[in-house]
Amino acid sequence: MIHDQRAEKFRQIVENKFQIYNSLFMSLPYDKMTNIGMLLPFLYEESKNGYQTGKTPQDIMEAFFTNHTDLQTEEQKLELLFKIIQYIERQVVLFDSIEDAAFPELHSESDKGTVTYLFERSLQDHTIEQVREKLKDFAIKIVFTAHPTQFYPSSVQRILHDLRTSITADSITDIDMLLQQLGKTPFVNKEKPTPIDEALSIIYYLRYVYYDSIGELFTKVKKTFGNSHFHLHEDLIQLGFWPGGDRDGNPFVTAEVTKRVAEELRSAVLKSYYSHIKNLRRRLSFRGVAEILKQISDDLYASIFNSRKITAEEMISKINEAKKILIEQHNSLFIDLLENFSDRVKIFGTHFATLDVRQDSRIHQQVIDEVFKATFGHSEASNDDKFKALIQTSEKINTDGFEDIIKDTLVTVSQIKDIQQENGHRGMHRYIISNSDAVKDVMNVYAFFKISGYHDEEINIDIVPLFETMEGLDNAESVMQELYQNPIYQKHLERRGNQQTIMLGFSDGTKDGGYLKANWEIYKAKEVLTQLSEQNGIKVVFFDGRGGPPARGGGKTHDFYASQGKTIANNKIELTIQGQTITSIFGNKQQAKFNFEQLLTAGIENDVFKNYKKDLTEKERVLIKELADISYKKYSDLKSHPMFVPYLQEMSTLEYYGKTNIGSRPSKRGGGSELKFEDLRAIPFVGSWSQLKQNVPGFFGFGFAMEELKKQGRFEEVKALYRGSDFFKTLVLNSMMSMNKSYFPLTYYIKNHPKFGEFWNVLFAEYNLSKDIMLELTGFTMLQEEDPLSRKSVKIREKIVLPLLTIQQYALIKIQKGEGAREAYEKLVTRSLFGNINASRNSA
Template sequence: MIHDKRAEKFRQIVENKFQIYNSLFMSLPYDKMTNIGMLLPFLCEESKIGYDQGKTPVEIVEEFFKNHTDLESEEQKLELLFKIIQYIERQVVLFDSIEDAAFPGLHSESDSGTVTNLYERSFHDHKLEKVREKLKDFSIKVVFTAHPTQFYPNSVQRILHDLRNAITNDSITNIDTLLQQLGKTPFVNKEKPTPIDEAMSIIYYLRYVYYDTIGELFTKIKSIFNNDHFHLHEDLIQLGFWPGGDRDGNPFVTAEVTKRVAEELHSAILKAYYNHLKSVRRRLSFRGVSDVLTKLSNELYAAIFRNEKMTADQIVNRIEEAEKILTEQHNSLFIEVLYDFKDRVKIFGTHFATLDVRQDSRIHQKVIDEVFVKVTGDINASNEDKFNKLIQISESVNPDDFEDIVRDTLLTVCQVSEIQQLNGLRGMNRYIISNSDAVKDVMNVYAFFKICGYKDEEINMDIVPLFETMEGLANSENVMNELYQNPIYKKHLERRGNQQTIMLGFSDGTKDGGYLKANWEIYKAKEVLTKLSEENGIKVIFFDGRGGPPARGGGKTHDFYASQGKTIANNKIELTIQGQTITSIFGNKEQAKYNFEQLLTAGVENDVFKNSKKDLTEKERALIIELAEISYQKYSDLKAHPMFVPYLQEMSTLEYYGKTNIGSRPSKRGGGNELKFEDLRAIPFVGSWSQLKQNVPGFFGFGFAMQQMKEQGRFEEVRELYKGSDFFKTLVLNSMMSMNKTYFPLTYYIKDNPKFGAFWNILFDEYSLSKDIMLELTGFKLLQQEDPISRKSVKIRERIVLPLLSIQQYALMKIQKGEGNKEAYEKLVTRSLFGNINASRNSA
């Protein structure tokens, strides 16, 4: 019943508003775009009917030209298609803004997963003390990455922000002028953004969304769960930051860039305090108090504009000075205003967000090899000998004695202590190693600190292995076991409070092992590492590298974390968010607050409310292992198919990702022209399947595995698993979300292609099988039936971009056939990537 009410409300405040405001587009004075609004519905209709009849994108677009325009030359036709793309891109922005503005109307304070709901539940179940206990040392951390899954330049982001406010207030005049601005604002970066640009883009969110959101949420939790002996620790909700620190595969991130980003974060938080202080001073105008606050304002100003040193403790001391006068002389009037300000300073320090360093283990090995030869002259030592000997050397090396990546890696390590002095220890405190699969990968980083002159007790950094391939995950237990026994590392962990963060990579895991296998291997690795860490007296924290869509480990985040049982350590929830997930899930205060709450309560609920559906029985575990193995085999066969990489290269947009200028990082690893599967980055890989509307990594092999069970007469076992395990249920629902965003009719034409027809049919057969069997399993009539709002949103978005997909496929077919202006058609493919990706933002 609630589902129906919400779906109806969505229709009223999203669908209807979109129809009304969309009509404004038609009368806007866009350059040469006057008739587009009239023509677009025709292309949309031609596409829908045409694909149902099995027509090719070329036939559909050519018929559109013939039936609805009098254009003759290729040049005129191309110009019209570019204009249509621009028009649709702006429709997507409008829909995003309307949906964002509707968020508070579609969600309430007491929804499942909110802090209010958690309080009510725990009050009724007499679990309030248990919740307070859990909140004492639990925390969540959201880490922003610069991974390129978002295609709005900053100027468009700002319009989106203003448009959302205008829509909230139903201000037609403002909406009209903002749509005009949108019509004349370019959607494309002329050049690739630099890592600094990427950092500044996310710092905007820190200042204008998260500073208030997290501060207000902290105050809310404090007041809801408050009692005499309860203290809420300020690290409850933390922010992490990768732009400018993540150099994995990004040659543009240098030591200099990292230092500059650390300075920008420092400056941004001081500016946020300076602005906040203005409103504090407006209330606290009393004798004595205002003098102290004026002094603090001047000190912040000097720190921002004259680079005078300022620590968080200094700011807190000043606030407490004002607090004392306020209590003793002015009846504590407006004291909560000061408390709120002090909480913010304790939460954000002088760092705002923790800047992580990340690099690939293979680069580290290259650095160690070069340094070792230079220091010892020995060219035959084993990898283990190298790090052990370098850890023992008493003389530090000079980074300037080396070149390129070796010099830069050492400079990065050398400046860690400088950044920690500026931003505090919370400003930078961990080094993440991609592609970790051996002890040396962690110990090499420890050796870097030693050869850069740090004494053991001065290494205030957590060293974090990232296990992301099937091999890495399988090996993770041996690696961590050996590390926990290593005397040098053991001492390091003692100095770090016997706490170890381990990162697990969902994106590359899914690319490598397929959807079900990757999720199961990560679940299993977490269980094994939890047990191992507990046996060694280590508090383990899992940091999940999750993307937006289910194919990259995303999907419904609250459900995912709430489904993990007591066999997995639940000391902290940490995950990456990126691109469209930042704007769609954490893009404004209401959404950010709601989603921070969902993460926090998922972790708390797991410990406080017992639920048998969270813990797997031996029987359930055995069945998941069986399903995972069958699906992995099916996915591995697909990967090994000789047409797998050629299909992506020739029939998808894979080759065009690098031309979009949306991220500073190259779109594939390694040099050379020949494309190898292992060089593919997870984002272009998953994105290319998404552009084809096939979303293969989100379901392939899953349906086949269940079908095998059915053929063995064991489907009832799978049904019991779905009903009895939250973990399995979440995987099924997320996979169905992936399938709901597919549209195979778009590529029906490939089924007769002499080169790729057989391969396309393998994909289509598995999709049809997976869809049918999952509907049978869940008892649903439709994919995503359990989430009507998301379903409706997806439907509208898919309708908006259907003409865009037709144009993209049309251009790809022209390129394949070698017809017409190749350069223009390539540009058409690249441009249509933007709207398609932006429109699929509701993927997490």
């Protein structure tokens, strides 16, 4: 019933509004774009009908040119196609803004997963004290990454922000003006953004979205569960930050960039405090209090412009002074406003978000090799002996004379203590190692601190291994066991409060092992590492490297975390978000607050509310393992198909990702010209499948595995698993979401292709098989039947971008056939790629 009401409301306040404002959009006087709004519906109809009757994208485009335009030359046609792309990009922004503005009306304060829902349920279950107990040492952390899955220029971001506000107010005049501005504002970065640009782009969200949304959510939790004997700790909701600190595969992130981004984060939070206190002073104008607030304001101003450094502790001390006067002399008037400001300072400190350092273990090994050779005059030692020897050296190494990457790695380590001094310990306290699969990968980093002149007790940093491949996940237990037994590392962990963060990579795991296998291996790795850590007296925190779509570990995040049973440590929920996930899930105050809330309650529910569906029985485990192994074999066979990489290289947009100028990082690891599977980054990999509307990493092998059991007459076992296990059910529903965003008719033309026809048919057969068997499993009549809002949103977005996909495929076919101006068609692919990335929120 609620589903039906919400679906109807969505139709009224999203679909209908889009129709109205889109018609306004169609008549706007853009340069040379006047008639695009009239032509676009024809291209949509030609595409829709054409694909249903088996036409190729080239047939469809040629029919469109012939039937609806009088264009003769290739140059004229190309010009029109670029204009259509620009127009569709702006339609996407309009739809995003309408959908975002509707968010508060489509969600209620007491929805499942909200703090209010948690409170009401804990009242009924008499578990309020357990919730408070859990809140004492629980936390959630969202880590923003600069992974290139979307990059609106900041000018477009600001229009988006204003457009949402105007749509909420139904101000036609303002909307009209903003749509005109949108039509004349460039969407494409002329050059690749620098890591600083990426950092500033996300700092915009910190200042104008998260400062308030996290502060307000903290107050809500405090008011709901707090009482005279329960103090809510201010580290409950944390922010992490990778742009400017993540140098994995990004040669443009240097020690200098890291330092500059740390300064920008500090400056941004001080500016937020300065604005906040300005409003506070309008109310707290009382004698004694006003003077203290003015002093804080002046100190902040001086600190923003670097003439002095203010610390969070100084601010808290002065606020407490003001609070005392307010209570004793002014009847505690407006004390809640002062406490709110005090909470913000405790939450965000002088760091705003924790800047992490990340680098690949192979680069670290190069550094160790070079430094060992320079120190001892030879390289005749095992990798383990090298870090052991360097940890014993008491001399600080002279970095002059080393090549850039070696020198920069060591300078980065040296300056960590300076950043901690400026931004506080929370400003930078983690070093993450990509591609960890051995003890040396962690100990090499410890050695960096020693050779940079740190004494053991000065290494105020958590060293975080990232296990992301199937091999890495397999080795995780033995690596951590050996580390926990290592006397040097044991002492380091003692100094760090016997807490170890372990990062697990969903994106690369899925790319490597397929959807079901990757999720199962990560689940098992978490169980094993939980048990191992407990045995060693270590509190383990899992940090999940997740992307937006299911193929990169995303999907329904609340359901995912709420489905993890008591065998997995639940000390903290920590995950990465990027690109469209920032704008679509955490893009404005209401959405951000709602989604932070969903994560927070998922972790608490997991511990407090008992549910047999969260804990897997031995029988269920055996079955999931069997399904995972069958699906892994199927996916591995696909990966080893001789056409796998050539298909992506020649038939998809993979080669064009690096040209979109949406990220500062190269789109593949390794510098060679030959493309190898292992060098593919997860984002362009998953994104290219998404652009083809095939979403292979999100389902391939899953349906096949279930079909194999069905052939053995065991489908009832799978149905019982779906009904009995929240974990398995979440995987199925997320996989169905991937399939719902697929559209194979777009590439029907490939089925008869001399080189790739057979490979395409393998993909199509698996899609059909997976779709049919998942519908049978769930009892649904359509994909995403259980989530009408998401299904409707996907449907409208797919409709908007269908002409864009036709143009993209048309350009790819022209390039493959060697017809026409190759450079122009390549540019067309890149531009349409950019539009599609932004359009299909969570595509990569």
